[in-house]
Amino acid sequence: MLTGKQKRFLRAKSHHLKPIFQVGKSGVTENLNKQLEDVLEKRELIKISILQNCLEDKYTVADEISVATNSEIVQIIGNNIVLYKESENHNQIVLPE
Known part of the structure; x- marks a missing residue:
């Protein structure tokens, strides 16, 4: 679960x-979910x-x-959804405490 501070940080990055x-x-289809998992692993x-x-x-x-x-829902704004999932192999984003 993301804290408010972490969500703010991720909203700014997104x-x-x-x-x-x-x-x-x-x-939402099964194929879409599979592709999303792959991209979330790479981009977070x-x-x-x-x-x-x-x-x-x-x-x-x-x-x-x-x-x-x-994954975690960071924000839903307008018709856009921002999602975050910590990567197992490609850690790029360091969340604040």
Whole structure:
């Protein structure tokens, strides 16, 4: 579980990121979750965009992805979700205490 200070730190780091995945009409699929896990292992912090044709609520999508990838939701702003998962092999981000 992330503390408030850690979430602030990660929000600041994610500000300049562009969304690298989009969730559309088909919603959250098993293939999407597999790709997200791979990218989270490499980058640790990613931004996902939810398209307007997505039938599910953005909070539901964020929860589904978070549970499937075992990651933390840093922020949901507009139609963007920011996720963080500490990497096992590619540690790049050092969180504040």
